[in-house]
Amino acid sequence: MDLPKNRFKAALKAGHHQTGFWNTIAGPIVPEALAAQGFDWIVVDTEHTTTEAFQVHASLQAIAAYPDVSAVVRPVSNDPAYIKRYLDMGAQTLMIPYVQTADEARAAVTAMRYPPHGIRGMAGGTRASRYGLVKDYMTRAEEELCLIVQVETASALEQLEEIALVEGVDAVFIGPADLSGSMGHPGNQAHADVVAAIEEAFACLKAINVPSGILTLNEDFARRLISLGSGFTAIGTDISSLMRDVSALKARMD
Template sequence: MPVQLNPDPSFKDALAASDRPLAGMWVCSGSPLVAEICAGAGLDWLLIDAEHSPNGLESVLAQLQAVHGYPVKAVVRPPVNETVVIKQYLDLGVQSLLIPMVHTADDAAAAVSAARYPPLGVRGVGSALARSARWNRIPDYLARASETITVIVQIESAQAVDNVAEILAVDGVDAVFIGPSDLAASMGVLGQQEHPDVTAAVEHCIKAAKAAGKPVGVNAFAEATARRYLAAGVDFILVGADVAMLARGSEALAARYLPPLGEPVQTPASY
């Protein structure tokens, strides 16, 4: 007799159950081994990224499997807000999606529709073939699927900031996440995530989410900035990335043991 399973709680359940902001990190290496190492770090959540990272369906699946046994929530960012792509990620067993480049309420509504079966949406039905339903080992999966899926939309443009109230009002948007890097670029201050206009826009979105009663998150690698946004009331935050930590850590190791570039190497005197 096959094993009968229940879906795992998704990210919206973790947000609802927590009495503090949830702290997480990016997983961008594409490696299931690195994802598993990060899953055991004690953080609340991981963002497995397929927009700016070398991830495809197979590597996302492997990372979901690698982190599944750990007490951490996996959120996955697909490369684009597109119905077929979202369907494929959901069928892999992704339960929590971060949808990039949502600029309008229509963009947000399209993401929600892609994550829901008819008549509430347009998600294609393939539960007998898919890990999401554990190949129909989750009873009543088709009827329960929407309860188990979290749709987070990313606010990362000046247009999205202008439309944030309308985006938040879309039924089925469970949370918003603010991306200061693309936001800064769209505001004409590329690479200046700490620019006063950018931080003001981020804080405007935080206030809008609070007014709408929906969770809000943000990306902030600089600790002072992260503390600022936590004080402003964000409900979840990303504070680092696997590849960035490896880059900076390996650079520090080289700086500790090698002479600066351009300086002669000191060789020991011969005897």
């Protein structure tokens, strides 16, 4: 059996924009339903959610039923132990939160790779290798692995180019929520200074030919960033969509 292809990584390299959605509700049902909508990518988030590592496995299986939809897993931190587990589960694209320096980006790269180029622990019978059927998995795995690093503070933005150009980093995701807080405007992602910082970051990444991405619930801002070169844009989260629609329904019935 051949090494599974990473459609998300291929689209990044080809410069095709990909529209995504955020899964925060634990369990496989919601990510499966989101995949059925036909988004290009679904984030299975374990940083700001109650989703535990063992639940990610079932979510990956659910999304896999839709071959045109890519799964992206966000670990709780830049932790080699979690990175190893999610890769063994078959996640091919990881989004690492709160990367502050080029050294931290290099640490994530190292955690993604097998020796002699990294520190990923070796296990033969995992879902990633199709339970051992991909015979050359350990020598070829990194060909189809994709590393996204999150840059989400004013301090990290000052080192954006150094972080983005670390060998093995495939894309940079700008985190607007934490960025707003670090800039003194917590929760106000629409503040002019925050918007300017995001747009400058996208311009920088475009200039150095590194794919950029973001999550924004503002549709106009999403379109603006796509026009500035966003390679992968998440346009909503499951819980925000649920609360918005339920609130609107309740208001109509009151």
